[in-house]
Amino acid sequence: MKVSSAQNLSIALIHYPVTNKNGDVITSAVTNLDLHDMARSARTYGVKAFYVVTPLEDQKALAAKLVDHWVSGGGARYNPKRCEALQLIHIRDNLEQVTADIEQANGQRPQTIVTCARPQRGSVSYGALREKLGDGAPALLLFGTAWGLAPECMSAADIILDPVRGIGPYNHLSVRSATAIILDRLCGEFN
Amino acid sequence: MKVSSAQNLSIALIHYPVTNKNGDVITSAVTNLDLHDMARSARTYGVKAFYVVTPLEDQKALAAKLVDHWVSGGGARYNPKRCEALQLIHIRDNLEQVTADIEQANGQRPQTIVTCARPQRGSVSYGALREKLGDGAPALLLFGTAWGLAPECMSAADIILDPVRGIGPYNHLSVRSATAIILDRLCGEFN
Numbered sequence: 001m002k003v004s005s006a007q008n009l010s011i012a013l014i015h016y017p018v019t020n021k022n023g024d025v026i027t028s029a030v031t032n033l034d035l036h037d038m039a040r041s042a043r044t045y046g047v048k049a050f051y052v053v054t055p056l057e058d059q060k061a062l063a064a065k066l067v068d069h070w071v072s073g074g075g076a077r078y079n080p081k082r083c084e085a086l087q088l089i090h091i092r093d094n095l096e097q098v099t100a101d102i103e104q105a106n107g108q109r110p111q112t113i114v115t116c117a118r119p120q121r122g123s124v125s126y127g128a129l130r131e132k133l134g135d136g137a138p139a140l141l142l143f144g145t146a147w148g149l150a151p152e153c154m155s156a157a158d159i160i161l162d163p164v165r166g167i168g169p170y171n172h173l174s175v176r177s178a179t180a181i182i183l184d185r186l187c188g189e190f191n
Numbered sequence: 192m193k194v195s196s197a198q199n200l201s202i203a204l205i206h207y208p209v210t211n212k213n214g215d216v217i218t219s220a221v222t223n224l225d226l227h228d229m230a231r232s233a234r235t236y237g238v239k240a241f242y243v244v245t246p247l248e249d250q251k252a253l254a255a256k257l258v259d260h261w262v263s264g265g266g267a268r269y270n271p272k273r274c275e276a277l278q279l280i281h282i283r284d285n286l287e288q289v290t291a292d293i294e295q296a297n298g299q300r301p302q303t304i305v306t307c308a309r310p311q312r313g314s315v316s317y318g319a320l321r322e323k324l325g326d327g328a329p330a331l332l333l334f335g336t337a338w339g340l341a342p343e344c345m346s347a348a349d350i351i352l353d354p355v356r357g358i359g360p361y362n363h364l365s366v367r368s369a370t371a372i373i374l375d376r377l378c379g380e381f382n
Contacts, residue, residue, distance in 0.1 A: 021270075037365045040368065041368050044357030044363070081361070084363075128382075165379070166234075166235030166374075166375075166379065167380070170234050172231055172234070174227065174228045177367060177368065180364065180369075180371045181375045184357075184375065184376070185381060188357065189358070190356065191318050191353070
């Protein structure tokens with residue numbers, strides 16, 4: 001039995017800077033179901049806030065419209081449980097805005113944690129991070145869209161988390177699935 | 192450290208019979224990203240086959256077109272890793288066809304396992320099912336779309352698995368996220 005301690009964890013979905021298939025740094029498009037699925041996982045595991053990060057005005061407007069429908073529009077009446085999840089979403093231009101938000105709310109900058117499908121030198125285990133999160137200090141877990149977080153984003157993080165491994169070398173989970181699994185490993189309780 | 196034993200697990204995504212928000216038994220529509228995400232999770236965790244179950248001819252044709260694009264069409268060249276995942280997909284009319292398929296391949300009918308977001312009497316723990324799967328006998332894990340598997344489908348199953356619980360009563364994960372978490376709990380390895 002794994003027991004969850006009090007945590008102060010937020011998550012962020014990064015649309016820039018991320019890499020494409022060829023390793024170029026790009027800005028990816030916001031995907032409707034990323035927001036729904038990740039918000040529902042965040043709500044399930046007691047995550048404090050879910051930041052959607054993109055510098056593009058049209059993409060911010062699209063994300064805001066989607067969130068508004070489910071949080072205060074017709075969607076909120078149709079499905080209040082979806083409202084409860086999507087109200088965790090905050091849309092921000094960049095990572096600096098996110099960490100500043102968390103610092104303002106907590107009086108302390110969050111430790112940033114990155115994940116990658118590929119093994120990284122110095123990565124920490126799920127058990128070690130889970131224990132660390134139990135101290136209640138603010139922490140921010142970053143997820144990359146497209147082919148993952150850009151190298152500059154990986155190297156600027158405080159902590160690198162072990163990749164999610166299945167039973168072989170295949171490591172191509174969707175960001176929606178990876179988020180669900182990682183939150184369960186860090187915050188879930190089961191026998 | 193959780194260590195995976197040899198497993199012989201398949202999964203099925205059921206579009207009929209499932210319930211809607213009001214508890215009526217309905218046939219749900221096939222969702223593109225369910226097939227992608229669940230196929231990628233299945234491939235990650237060594238699942239033998241991913242059955243997409245719907246009785247509707249137009250929905251079967253849609254699913255087949257999608258799979259074909261990624262398994263033998265342009266998608267296979269663009270992203271071979273996606274091909275590797277989606278080739279696990281088999282489209283069937285109903286659950287009887289699925290269990291017959293598995294029986295034909297294994298000389299033994301699979302034990303069927305259902306999941307539900309709500310607690311069910313007599314449900315088994317993840318640890319207990321994981322141990323049972325280690326015997327290598329064929330097993331089939333069913334996931335419901337919409338508001339979940341119809342009562343007739345739940346009561347016909349051999350095994351009911353504990354719900355995925357987060358840190359509170361909120362239990363509204365997407366089927367994509369629930370599949371990822373459940374496969375990780377049953378088949379994943381991590382420290």
